[in-house]
Amino acid sequence: TQLLEQSPQFLSIQEGENLTVYCNSSSVFSSLQWYRQEPGEGPVLLVTVVTGGEVKKLKRLTFQFGDARKDSSLHITAAQPGDTGLYLCAGSDSNYQLIWGAGTKLIIKP
């Protein structure tokens, strides 16, 4: 059974600080997706990374896929209160099902 360990599970920081969320596995994924979810809503796709070593940027968010496609990170620069939410990573396994991380609850304090 493939597992995707996401850390930290909870993070509360001040506006303007930087942060990084990690997703790690011992298994290889064909792709990995990052989602953001707000209370009472479904997850919203932020990015999909496919190639080992790939780096994608979405404004102040930087996503990286590990060279071996076993891990990924999300880095937020100068966090803002609007970044508050639950961040989820999900890796696509060999059967094209998503393996989910436990989620990171992020709170940005003004």
Add this chain to the structure above:
Amino acid sequence: GAVVSQHPSWVICKSGTSVKIECRSLDFQATTMFWYRQFPKQSLMLMATSNEGSKATYEQGVEKDKFLINHASLTLSTLTVTSAHPEDSSFYICSARKGVLGSTDTQYFGPGTRLTVL
């Protein structure tokens, strides 16, 4: 775009009744749809994978007779919670896969349905 809708967004029902939740892909055809359950402050738990025109594949521990899934068309899947009990209260989310199998596996999610069973 890739928009997925769910209906209803919330429902309250009495114990013992059945509730149907609809999931629609509005601007694309989805050969595969997924149903998830999410408990407060937790990640998503896959319940079943629904392929158009065939029986759904249920994850271990999910009762197929209790959670009936129908995927009658390329844009619609339904989840019926039969004889609902308070422990079935949860946030149910569907997703639809856009793209050809073997390409990037991207799922697009509906807004979720909050079910409360009294």
